[in-house]
Amino acid sequence: MTALASAPKPTSPLARAETLLAAIPAALPLAALRVALAVPFFKSGLTKWDGFLTLSNGARYLFTQEFQLHIFGGLYPFPAPILMATLSGIGEIVLPILLVLGLGTRFAALGILAMTAIIQLTVPEGWANFHLPWAAMALTLVVYGGGWLSLDRLLHRR
Template identity: 75%
Template sequence: MTDRTSLPEHTGVAGMIARAELWMAAIPHALPLLALRFALAVPFYKSGMTKWDGFLQLSGGAEFLFGSEFKLHILGQQYPYPFPTAAAYGAGIAEIVLPVLLVLGLFTRFAALGLLVMTAVIQITVPEGWANFHLPWAAMALTLVVFGGGRLALDGFRRAAAI
């Protein structure tokens, strides 16, 4: 953070902007990283919950979607999901486990990378969702891959215990 004594004195609007920028720069990086972890985790976790009727009991809806409705849109063609039941199980497990890891801040970079890959697969499955959903999810996941979970994550404790 910049030392306040080294800043030139500003008055009026310029001074208000300079003070606001200092205030915003003082926000600990851990807070927006925590917010990103939650913001990315929630939609995936909610989606994962719809795929299950009980412990490892795939819902009929999930089986139907992966087996009949979902198609991979590649180079202008549509292809059925290979191994649709396995894909539904994999997506359902990942959509529960990876968001929980994100919220805890445990293996944050790997969890975010997993959700980034899932977002890419979702993009080729539902191409019209890119602007409203997939692009923001990808941006959040990529930010967490690059910066990690921050100080309010269990990753720091995990690394400290490994030393």
């Protein structure tokens, strides 16, 4: 008889509850993480466009006048601010869509992790409330992927 088979079944309500929670398939929280991470980035991406590949005036203004990189105690303007606004807007639309679909999940999450790092350099006071949870969610998806409720899993079946 194996040690697992001879182990006593949990009898306390807490132990039974923990056993039930441990039985939740990992794909469910991974799918929830994909959606939770996608939503704020997609919403932000929508504000950057006035039409198909037409950057909004607000995005132009923010990247050319307001946004500064906080590096080693100094403030520096974004290099090529219109290009950065355009790339940011594209990333904030495309990467969340890929995340929700679970397509290229690890790479989409890595892209969002990189964007989060740049956002942290731009808005350092947002770390505890926004950037840390985003980074944790993105890193989890980079490591674990999208789970079996993803197009990644469907495309990579053998």
